[in-house]
Amino acid sequence: MTSSSNWTIEDAERIYGVSRWGGGYFSVGDNGNLQITPNPDSPDVRIDFKAVLSEIQQKDVQFPVVVRFHDILRSQVARLNTAFADAIEDAGYQGRYSGVYPIKVNQMREVVEEIVYAGKPFQYGLEAGSKAELLAALAMNTNEGSLTVLNGYKDEEFMRLALMGRKLGNRMVVVVEKYSELLLLVRIAKELGIDPIIGVRAKITAKGRGKWESSGGDKAKFGLTIAEIINAARYLKSEGLDHCLKLLHFHIGSQLTDIRSVREAIAEGGRIYAELHKMDFPLQYVDVGGGLGIDYDGTASTNDSSRNYSIQEYVSGIVNGMKEVCELEDVPHPDLVSESGRAITAHHSCVVTQVVGEIRSNSSGVETSAADDEHIIVSNMRDIAENPLLNGDDRRAMQQAFNDASHYKEQALDAFKLRVLSLEELAKTETLYWQIMQRLHTYYADEDFIPDELQEMAHSLSSQYLCNFSVFQSAADTWAIDQLLPVAPLTRMNEKPNVSCSLVDITCDSDGKIDQFAVGREITQVLPLHELKAGEPYFVGLFLTGAYQDVMGDMHNLFGRLNEVHIFSYDDDPEDFYVEEVVHGSSVKDVLTIMQYNPQAMASDVKRMIDRQVAEGNIKPREGVQWTDFYEACINGYTYLKPQKP
CATH class of the missing domain: 1.10.287 (Helix Hairpins)
Structure with missing residues (x-):
């Protein structure tokens, strides 16, 4: 690693990868503080995170906190809609884009309100997958001409609420997930005398790649088979409601890592649309579902926490893929719908937690001076620790020291169990062992090649930074499905980080930890952070938490929701921002x-x-x-x- 005297901001960027996962919104400032550019189209408006921390403290808001940058939400809505508009114009595509935000990704009222507001110029709508979400969408989706797409399993109340929305003049699209739902919808629609807008969800064979690839394909939880779709269309025609069938929906998974899966899905879904159109069912919309991924680890790869494509490439693949199918089949270009929630919300929110302590397995020891009658195992371990070669650069001597020390440590534990070694002698042996390991760790820190067993030793020597938060509340996916979230210090990145550590939370649960980090272009068990200074708070941020993490937290150990601080940029302010609202978290x-x-x-x-x-x-x-x-x-x-x- 670069020496302290030669440390640069570029070195910090190489380790923490802020520009790789930051989406153009986050960067490392020349002063070493993490900085936010809420709207990349206005690069002169830049917020220093240290100023945000100072204002949070001045307002006496207790950490940990969720910090929301609402301008990023607005920017992401505009970015996605503009990407579709540009791709449609460039391709000469004849349909339009009618996107919807899936509320399940983040149901917080402030988030949904901001997305609806930002989506007004684009007729951007909402998607709901439960009765409660439908009730919210009925009240919140005020964008004229936008869609409200209704997915998930439905009962009679759900259908009546959807038809109520139609009565109010809203474009409520009821997506049929199983055949029996269609029978229920038709019965209620005829009873009320209201024409529904009906969509059918297809189980396509194309599958996504990544953690959620099992949500697509023949064994998908939702959707109709091809035979069921044909029967549904013919049933609607027999009931005189074939004009109500307007949308074909398919979905191949969340966080799609490989652009090829998107293209495969469009090719298959486009063919289904074309065949239905030829069967005299002139659908208006094709809903390609969600899946637009986020590059959590900054590798731009097919890793589970990454993606190998840009938003523009994703959008272009959909537009050009659908155009190609439609022109080959000689059918009209449908209006395109997507449900990209993760890409809209992930960047806008982060969790800020203070490091409140350091835990080290070898943080203390006992006096190791020789005793007249000490056991030979202790003496042998001392001989290794005092060997002058440990202060040199002889690689073979270092390897031998490791092998011998590991051997005597095992012997010491066995001898203690057999009552041969006293408790004090065992403590001396362990203290000497960790002194040896620390010297080896220092030696190998600047080496290009480190033997596997010594890499494991380095992990044993690493610290655990105790952070004031709950993994189960604020980063549930890191525990449940090993989702990687970017972690970075908020200040001092102009200093060389000299402590390799994992993060542990304040819950009384051994799973309450984060030990998977993107460092450079590798996934490691430890993250380089800075040494704690007495009297100086040290804060780290967990980023890209705006999708799912905000709303999936549980009540483990009765740690409730975090305090929230909502930030808006403001060019006329000396700090380029103001705190618009503080939402207090859960009390005991x-x-x-x-x-x-x-x-x-x-x-x-x-x-x-x-x-x-x-x-x-x-x-x-x-x-x-x-x-x-x-x-x-x-x-x-x-x-x-x-x-x-x-």
């Missing part, structure tokens, strides 16, 4: 109530216990009042750790 009272506790009754019970101790003379009255107030303040307070005052 909130999470206890969700779990069916009664916080008020709990406080009364504790007060009675305190009063009893006061009456018996074990607690003084003034102290009793203080304990009562303290308990009630904790119940009403934030669920996460409070930072210690300097």
Whole structure:
């Protein structure tokens, strides 16, 4: 690694890869602070994350926090819609683009409102997959001429709500996921005298590539077979409602990593559309579903956490692929619909957490001076530790030192179990062992080749930075499906990071950790971060959390939702931004109530216990009042750790 004196911003960029995963929104500033360009079309408006941290602290908002950059949401909506408009114009495509945002990706009201607002010039709509989401979409989708696409399994109430939307003049498209839904929809539509807009979801054989490839293909959870689609179309014609069949939908998976899967799906789905059109079912829309991926690890590859294509290439593949099929089959170009939620929301949100401590397996030791009657295993380990060759550059001596020290460490543990070695002698042996390993680690730090067993040793020597947050609440996918999220320090990137570490949270669960990082172009178990300084807070950010992570967190250990800070850019402000809103996260009272506790009754019970101790003379009255107030303040307070005052 580059020496401290020669460290540059380019070195920081090489390690943390901010420009690779940042989508043009995030970069490393010359001052070493992470910077945000909320709208790449206005590069002069740049926000320094250190200024954001300072304002959060001035407003007395407790960390951890979710920071939302709403301008990024607006920019992503415009970027996707503009990409489709440009591709359609360049290809001479005859249809238009009518995109929808799938609410399930992030149902937060502020997020949906911002997307609807940004989508107004593009007639950008919403997608709902549950009754609650449909109720939200009915109220929120105010963009005239936009679609509201309704996916997922449906009951009678769901159908009636959809038809209510039609009565209100909205373009509510009911996508039939199983044949029986069509029978239900037709019955209710005739009862109410309302013509529905009907779509059918096809189970196509093309499958995505990546973690979610199993969501497509013949065993897909949703959709109709080709035979069922033909029967559905003919049933609608027999009921005099064939004019209501307007949309063909297919979906091959989320976070598509390989552009080839997109092209394969368009070729197959386009053929189904063309054949239905030839059967006198003139569909208006083809919905290509979601799947537009995010390059979480910055490798631009087919890794599960990456993608090997750009937004422009994705869009061009859809537009040109559909055009090619339609012209070969001599059918009209349909209007195109996509449901790209991850790409819209991921970049706008990040989790900021403070590192509150460091955990090291070899952080302390015992006095290792020789004793007259010590066991030979201890003496042998000391001989290795005091060997002058450990301070040299003899690679063979280093390898031998590692082999011998590892051997004596195993012997020491066996001897202790057999009551041959005392507890103090075992402690001396382990202390000497870790001293040897630290010297070896220092030697190999600048070497090009490190033996496998010594790489494992380096991981054992790495630190764990204790961070004030819950993985299960704020980064659930890192635990559940090994999703990689970019992690980077928010300041000091103009300094060489000298601590290799993983991140652990404050939950009492051994799974509460992040030990998978994109470092350079590799995935590693540790991330280089900076040494903690006394009295100086150190913050790290978990980025691209705006898709799914915002809404999938659980109540593990009763850590609730985080405080949120909503940021808008403003060129006339000295810092180029202002805090538009602070949304306070869950209090202890909130999470206890969700779990069916009664916080008020709990406080009364504790007060009675305190009063009893006061009456018996074990607690003084003034102290009793203080304990009562303290308990009630904790119940009403934030669920996460409070930072210690300097």
